[in-house]
Amino acid sequence: MSNETKDLYSYQYLTSLSLYELMNLPTSTPSSYGNNGFVPSSYPLADCFQSSPGAAYDSLLHTTLGVSPSSSEVFNSLVDQESKHDVTNDVIGETPTRVSASSSSSEADLPGEDSGKSQRKRELVGDGREENQSSKKVGKTKKKEEKKQREPRVSFMTKSEVDHLEDGYRWRKYGQKAVKNSIYPRSYYRCTTQRCNVKKRVERSFQDPTVVITTYEGQHNHPLPTNLRGSSAAAAMYSADFMTPGSFTHEMFRSSAYTSGGSAAAALDYGYEQSSYGSVNANPNAHQEYRQGGEYELLKEIFPSIFFKQEP
DNA sequence: CGTCTTTGACCCGCGC
C-alpha cells in the first residue's frame, strides 16, 4: 500500500473529519482507493449518526472515501490501527481527539511531529551547521515524545481542475515535492496566521488526475480571516459527478452547492473567500462560484469546535 | 514593499 493510500485511509483522518467536511466529501474515489468508482448512493448524514458508533463509522467511511463494504482489506486495516477510538465523538463532539501515533511508519513520518523537527532545524541553522551532530542526539529523544502528539489530520479527495482548493484560510506554500510513481507534485502549505501551525498537503491523484487529494493537519486556533482578499468564492469544489441528488449535503443544508448537470459543487465551505493567490482563477469557467454565507455561520454555531480551536 | 511562490539543499526516518 502506498503512503498516499495509507494516508487516505488512515483512521485518523476519519476520526478527525469535521462534520462539514464529511457532508461534502465526494462519494467516489479513484480506482486505487478502493472500489474503483462510485458508491451507489450517498449516505444521509442522519443515517450515520442515528446508528451505532460502529455503524456510523462504517457509513462515514463509505460516504467519505467511497470504500465499499467489500473493501474489507482497507477497512480492517483502519480498524486495526486505532480500534479503540470513538469515531463519533470526534466527528460530532468537541475538539477532535489527538490520537497517538500508530505503528505505521509512514503515518509516523507524516508531518505531525514536524513542529519539533523544524524548530530544531531552525536552531541548527541559526547556530551554524557545525553543531548539527550534537544537537542530533538530543533531538532524537525529544522527537520520540513529540511523535505521539500528532495533529489531527483530515484528508479528502476533490474533483477539481485546480490544485489548491480554497477553504477560506490563507495559506503559504512552503514546499513542493515530486511524488513517487506520480507525475504530479505534492505541494505543502502552511496557514499564514501567526501561531497557527495548521498545514495542508495538496496533490493530484495519479490514477485520476481530475481528483485532488488534500490533507489538512492540525486545527486552526483562530477564526477565518475577515479581511480576505480576492473575490472568488469558488473554493473547494466538487464536481457534480461526485454528488448524488438527495445526498445529505443537499438535503440538510439546502445548499446550492450541488448543481445538477453543472460542473461544480461547493464543498468544504468554511465560509469561502477566495484568496487571490494560486491558480484558482486560472480557469474561471471550471467552477461555478458560490457564497453560502449562512451555511458557515450556521455550522459554526452548531459545531464551533470543528471550525477552529480556541486558544487555551 | 509586503506577500507569496519557486526550488535546490538539507534533514530525518525507515528499509534493506
Added chain:
DNA sequence: GCGCGGGTCAAAGACG
C-alpha cells in the same frame, strides 16, 4: 551503514 523518499527550510524571484 547506506540509499531512498518524504518533509521542511530559506534565499531568490515574481507579483500586485
